[in-house]
Amino acid sequence: EIVMTQSPATLSVSPGERATLSCRASQSVSSKLAWYQQKPGQPPRLLIYGASTRATGIPARFSGSGSGTEFTLTISSLQSEDFTVYHCQQYNNWPWTFGQGTKVEIK
C-alpha cells in the first residue's frame, strides 16, 4: 500500500497570503494525484487531478504541481472560504490512498 504523507498537519496563514501544502508518496504515483478541499459536514470537493489540472469551476488561485513522489498544492491568495482541510489522494495503485490532511487556519 502506498502511504501518502501530508505536511504540515496545520498551516497558519493570513488572508491574502500564499499557502503551500505538500504531499509525499512512499513510492512513485506518476501524476495520478488528486487534491480535495473539505469543509465540516460536507463531502470532499475535487480541486486538482492529474497532479496539476484544475477541476471544473475551481478558481485559478488553486494550482498543483509535482510528479513521482513529491507534490504541492498552492493557494496563491487565501480567501476566507479557503480556511479548511485539504486532502491529497493517489490513484496510481490500488488501494487508492489519502494523506491524513492539512488544516489551513487563519493566522
Add this chain to the structure above:
Amino acid sequence: EVQLVESGGGLVQPGGSLRLSCAASGFSIRSYWMSWVRQAPGKGLEWVANIKQDGSEKYYVDSVKGRFTISRDNAKNSLYLQMNSLRAEDTGVYYCVRSTFEMWGQGTMVTVSS
C-alpha cells in the same frame, strides 16, 4: 439535477449487517467506475471499494475484504455496498463517488456499537 444520494446507514451492533444504497440522478452510472469512500469521525478518508462499469471487476481495501461486497444495478442507476460482520472500526460516513472524482454524495452515517 446531477447528484448522488446515499441511504441505508444507521446504528448496528458489532457482527451485524447493513446494505448501503446510492441512487444517481441526472446521469447514467453505466458509463463510470463507481466507488465507496468512508471517513471515520474526526479522521481522514479511506477508499473502500471500486466497481467497473459492467461489474466485472471489483477492488476492495484489505480491511473490508471478505466482509463487504460492492455491486451495481445500471438499469436502476444505483450502487450498493453490502456490509457484513461489522466492526466498531467500520463506523463513519460512507460516500458514494463517481470515478472521475468530482461527484460525491452527501454521505450516510454508519455506527457500529453495542
